[in-house]
Amino acid sequence: xxxxxxxxxxxxxxxxxxxxDGNTGWFHSLVKPxxxxxxxxxxxxxxxxxxxxxxxxxxxxxxxxxxxxMMTGILVPTSGTIELRGRQPHLHRKENAQHIGVVxxxxxxxxxxxxxxxxxxxxxxxxxLSNYCYERNKNYLLQVLEIKNFWNQSVRQLSLGxxxxxxxxxxxxxxxxxxxxxxxxIGLDIEAKEAVRKIxxxxxxxxxxxxxxxxxxxxxxxxxxxxxxxxNGGELIFEGTLDTLRAQMGxxxxxxxxxxxxxxxxxxxxxxxxxxxxxxxxYLIQDRATSSGNILAQLKDxxxxxxxxVRELTIEEIVKSVYRxxxxxxxx
Amino acid sequence: MFLNIVTLSFKVNIAYxxxxxTGIISEIVRxxxxxxxxxxxxxxxxxxxxxxxxxxxxxxxxxISGTLVTRWEFQGLIRSIDQSVKSGDLxxxxxxxxxxxxxxxxxxxxxxxxxxxxxxxxxxxxLSFWFDFDWPDKFSYGLLFVAFWFVGFTIFFLIACLxxxxxxxxxxxxxxxxxxxxxxPILAGILVPLWLLPEPLATxxxxxxxxxxxxxPSQIYLGRIELGVAWILLVGGVLWVGxxxxxxxxxxxxxxxxxxxxxx
Amino acid sequence: MSSKIRLAWKLASLGFRVQLxxxxxxxxxxxxxxxxxxxxxxxxxILTYRIxxxxxxxxxxxxxxxxxxxxxxxxxxxxxxxxxxxLESNVRKGTFDxxxxxxxxxxxxxxxxxxxxxxxxxxxxxxxLMAWSSIHLVDWNFITVLYLFAAILxxxxxxxxxxxxxxxxxxxxxxxxxxxxxxxxxxxxxRYPIVIFPLLLQVTVVVLVPLAFMSYIPVAYLLDHPxxxxxxxxxxxxxxxxxxxxxxxxxxWHRGLVNxxxxxx
Numbered sequence: 001x002x003x004x005x006x007x008x009x010x011x012x013x014x015x016x017x018x019x020x021d022g023n024t025g026w027f028h029s030l031v032k033p034x035x036x037x038x039x040x041x042x043x044x045x046x047x048x049x050x051x052x053x054x055x056x057x058x059x060x061x062x063x064x065x066x067x068x069x070m071m072t073g074i075l076v077p078t079s080g081t082i083e084l085r086g087r088q089p090h091l092h093r094k095e096n097a098q099h100i101g102v103v104x105x106x107x108x109x110x111x112x113x114x115x116x117x118x119x120x121x122x123x124x125x126x127x128x129l130s131n132y133c134y135e136r137n138k139n140y141l142l143q144v145l146e147i148k149n150f151w152n153q154s155v156r157q158l159s160l161g162x163x164x165x166x167x168x169x170x171x172x173x174x175x176x177x178x179x180x181x182x183x184x185x186i187g188l189d190i191e192a193k194e195a196v197r198k199i200x201x202x203x204x205x206x207x208x209x210x211x212x213x214x215x216x217x218x219x220x221x222x223x224x225x226x227x228x229x230x231x232n233g234g235e236l237i238f239e240g241t242l243d244t245l246r247a248q249m250g251x252x253x254x255x256x257x258x259x260x261x262x263x264x265x266x267x268x269x270x271x272x273x274x275x276x277x278x279x280x281x282x283y284l285i286q287d288r289a290t291s292s293g294n295i296l297a298q299l300k301d302x303x304x305x306x307x308x309x310v311r312e313l314t315i316e317e318i319v320k321s322v323y324r325x326x327x328x329x330x331x332x
Numbered sequence: 333m334f335l336n337i338v339t340l341s342f343k344v345n346i347a348y349x350x351x352x353x354t355g356i357i358s359e360i361v362r363x364x365x366x367x368x369x370x371x372x373x374x375x376x377x378x379x380x381x382x383x384x385x386x387x388x389x390x391x392x393x394x395x396i397s398g399t400l401v402t403r404w405e406f407q408g409l410i411r412s413i414d415q416s417v418k419s420g421d422l423x424x425x426x427x428x429x430x431x432x433x434x435x436x437x438x439x440x441x442x443x444x445x446x447x448x449x450x451x452x453x454x455x456x457x458x459l460s461f462w463f464d465f466d467w468p469d470k471f472s473y474g475l476l477f478v479a480f481w482f483v484g485f486t487i488f489f490l491i492a493c494l495x496x497x498x499x500x501x502x503x504x505x506x507x508x509x510x511x512x513x514x515x516x517p518i519l520a521g522i523l524v525p526l527w528l529l530p531e532p533l534a535t536x537x538x539x540x541x542x543x544x545x546x547x548x549p550s551q552i553y554l555g556r557i558e559l560g561v562a563w564i565l566l567v568g569g570v571l572w573v574g575x576x577x578x579x580x581x582x583x584x585x586x587x588x589x590x591x592x593x594x595x596x
Numbered sequence: 597m598s599s600k601i602r603l604a605w606k607l608a609s610l611g612f613r614v615q616l617x618x619x620x621x622x623x624x625x626x627x628x629x630x631x632x633x634x635x636x637x638x639x640x641x642i643l644t645y646r647i648x649x650x651x652x653x654x655x656x657x658x659x660x661x662x663x664x665x666x667x668x669x670x671x672x673x674x675x676x677x678x679x680x681x682x683l684e685s686n687v688r689k690g691t692f693d694x695x696x697x698x699x700x701x702x703x704x705x706x707x708x709x710x711x712x713x714x715x716x717x718x719x720x721x722x723x724x725l726m727a728w729s730s731i732h733l734v735d736w737n738f739i740t741v742l743y744l745f746a747a748i749l750x751x752x753x754x755x756x757x758x759x760x761x762x763x764x765x766x767x768x769x770x771x772x773x774x775x776x777x778x779x780x781x782x783x784x785x786x787r788y789p790i791v792i793f794p795l796l797l798q799v800t801v802v803v804l805v806p807l808a809f810m811s812y813i814p815v816a817y818l819l820d821h822p823x824x825x826x827x828x829x830x831x832x833x834x835x836x837x838x839x840x841x842x843x844x845x846x847x848x849w850h851r852g853l854v855n856x857x858x859x860x861x
Contacts, residue, residue, distance in 0.1 A: 125606045126699060372792040373650060376649070376650075524642050
């Protein structure tokens with residue numbers, strides 16, 4: 001099988017200046033800065049096949065963005081190798097850039113003060129696209145991403161959702177083979193998030209795109225990705241398909257009940273009580289066999305319930321859960 | 333209240349630790365450039381006349397007027413007036429218990445004391461070892477100098493305020509900073525002392541308030557102005573302060589009216 | 597190469613359109629700057645006119661020197677000042693990373709996307725004063741005109757390279773703001789004949805921070821004034837200063853990139 005991305009024993013350490021405290025500390029750190037090493041990524045290996053869409057997950061500080069920066073050639077690994085389609089990104093920065101598209105949710109690549117079209121024409125020149133190629137891709141993306149009606153509008157007048165669609169189109173205009181998405185739905189409302197996910201699915205299947213996605217929103221991962229990589233503290237803790245992750249994780253949802261009056265311990269069949277407050281109790285819905293109907297039926301008999309909700313697990317909880325349910329799992 | 337703001341802005345400045353080292357270096361460099369120009373002038377012996385100052389007096393004038401008394405960055409004031417005009421804070425600031433102009437004055441006094449203490453005085457000290465520098469020989473002139481210094485700074489502040497208020501009508505702080513910068517080299521009499529200016533420019537410059545910012549304080553410091561004349565000049569400076577305050581409050585009044593009409 | 601020129605042109609024209617959006621104040625700002633420079637030149641004019649000159653330079657020659665310095669500074673700064681002063685904050689905000697995933701060199705993008713058209717006022721003033729002051733000063737013939745053009749290009753390249761190198765130091769994690777402050781105070785010396793300064797400073801601007809090559813040395817060479825330390829050969833050397841400084845800037849820039857990306861190991 002051909003790999004789009006091969007990461008082999010990659011470690012990245014930063015040297016950071018350590019400012020000393022005290023009245024004269026600043027002077028010492030100016031003259032003789034104390035440096036300490038920080039390991040952001042530690043001996044990480046994985047592969048991504050061509051055409052896969054991979055969710056790259058981990059809590060804050062897990063080295064996610066460092067890894068994305070290394071895969072895109074912004075940073076160079078301290079040791080180990082990364083190959084994108086057989087090339088090391090930082091050694092072939094220019095050729096590599098032709099084949100990757102990057103969207104950073106919080107950093108725009110569009111020219112803020114100018115109409116959308118100008119950023120695209122700039123990329124046409126920057127990526128040396130032929131007229132034919134540019135027009136074809138442009139027409140395709142304008143239609144799929146529904147950009148046409150704000151194509152001539154200045155970027156600063158766009159809504160966040162419109163802007164993100166334009167960012168996506170811009171990252172795809174040169175027909176990259178690999179698309180890196182760093183928090184592409186951050187700050188968007190639910191409708192706009194939905195639209196972005198749908199479009200990404202469509203483009204991915206139509207263009208055989210390899211996608212690497214980081215997100216805090218599990219729904220993004222669920223709807224866009226077929227595979228998941230989970231890292232924590234710079235180390236790989238899970239690599240496999242979403243189904244494997246589900247099987248691995250066990251409990252997937254959390255039931256939260258708020259009471260009007262102080263209430264003692266209360267059991268609900270098919271769930272486990274994990275947080276027992278007088279007014280608010282949390283339950284893990286453990287096995288898939290427990291249906292929502294079953295739970296609803298049980299809740300009906302309890303009075304003084306103000307509110308209840310079933311929540312998705314957060315990324316932090318998934319990481320914890322993967323840890324709980326056994327050691328590092330790898331299935332390719 | 334006033335003192336609180338003064339000390340607060342002083343503390344904010346202390347936080348920028350490296351500022352003062354680079355500040356001192358660049359002040360010294362600028363002073364050396366000015367002194368070197370005049371050293372070249374004195375070498376040609378053209379200026380030998382009884383009225384002309386000695387070289388050490390000239391050096392002292394350049395250091396006092398260029399490095400010490402004018403060491404205030406008015407750009408910050410113009411920018412903050414401009415910002416409050418554009419953000420509409422101007423009308424909000426009208427509600428403060430302390431008048432906005434007084435608040436600004438307190439803040440800038442703090443900034444000025446900081447830059448004099450941390451940057452200008454060390455620079456003057458270093459320059460005084462390097463070049464022939466005259467220390468004031470009469471106590472009376474020393475005292476008068478302090479009075480002139482304070483009046484001069486107040487006038488400088490008021491002129492910057494006046495220019496800052498122009499942003500309400502001109503809408504570009506950038507141009508206004510540069511315009512004020514344009515007036516200083518000729519009218520404040522630092523690199524080119526006012527007695528060197530051709531008539532009638534010289535007379536005009538002696539009357540305009542810019543002379544109190546740089547030229548008069550250093551001449552008083554050197555004792556090159558008779559005591560009687562010095563007192564008249566001090567009164568003149570105070571008159572300028574009054575005139576500028578009236579002018580500013582007139583503009584201020586018009587501006588706030590305009591703002592309440594437009595709803596801020 | 598031609599693709600780079602096309603890209604530079606496109607970036608600069610987009611940048612121009614961005615700056616044009618604030619055209620209301622553009623003209624006013626330029627006028628104010630021209631008045632400010634005119635006034636500080638005027639002060640020097642009054643000084644030297646009343647006194648007859650400075651270190652053997654008559655006021656016309658001084659005006660030529662000052663306008664030459666203004667021209668080479670503003671040409672260099674239009675390419676490299678604001679752009680590389682912002683680098684430090686762009687590195688901190690992460691927007692610099694976006695340039696590294698593009699197929700174009702990052703420096704090209706930085707220089708031309710923010711190409712600073714604000715210096716048009718400086719350039720107009722400098723050209724006018726240069727023409728007016730030097731028309732009778734120099735025996736203008738093919739060789740001297742050619743030298744003047746070469747000198748302007750080299751001086752501008754020297755200024756641009758220095759500004760770029762200071763900015764590139766932020767890729768090593770150095771706070772460059774203060775270095776710019778010092779650079780600009782040393783730049784003050786280049787407006788006057790350097791022979792009036794103490795020897796230590798002459799050595800500084802000729803050898804250590806070779807800013808004398810951006811104004812004094814080429815102008816003194818054209819006007820047959822003495823050139824300290826390096827002598828008349830310095831005037832000839834001016835035409836190598838541009839390429840040399842660009843090499844140095846390229847080197848520092850690449851070292852900066854290597855350090856930023858952590859490729860040095």
